[in-house]
Amino acid sequence: MIDEILKNQRQSQAHLDSLNQVRFMLKNGTISSEELAIMALDHMGVKGELVEQVRSRAKLQRDKFLAEMMGTINSAVGACNESGRA
Structure with a gap:
């Protein structure tokens, strides 16, 4: 019984540390x-296809964000160039 309590305490401490x-x-x-x-999926013991889905979705979101940022930057540069020519 004491061994089980100590085991549970160690597991709880490991979870708190994480x-x-x-x-x-x-x-x-x-x-x-x-x-x-x-990390959460790994901790739950999930591997394979679900992890790849997370990675591919994150890549799509990063690519979308970068495309939007580059469009914003290019628009700002274009506006600065236009105001300099006027």
């Missing part, structure tokens, strides 16, 4: 939502 590590990474911006999702 949670604190994730909180630290989120606070400092050192983890992406993709990495966080994959």
Whole structure:
């Protein structure tokens, strides 16, 4: 019985340590939502196709964001160039 209590306590501490590590990474911006999702899936024992779906969806979102940002930057540069010519 004591062994089981100690085992549960160690498991709980390991989960808290993992949670604190994730909180630290989120606070400092050192983890992406993709990495966080994959960590959660890995912790649940999920592998394979679902992990690949997370990765491919994250790549699509990154590509979309970069395309929008480049369009915004190009528009701003074009506006600056036009105002300089006037």
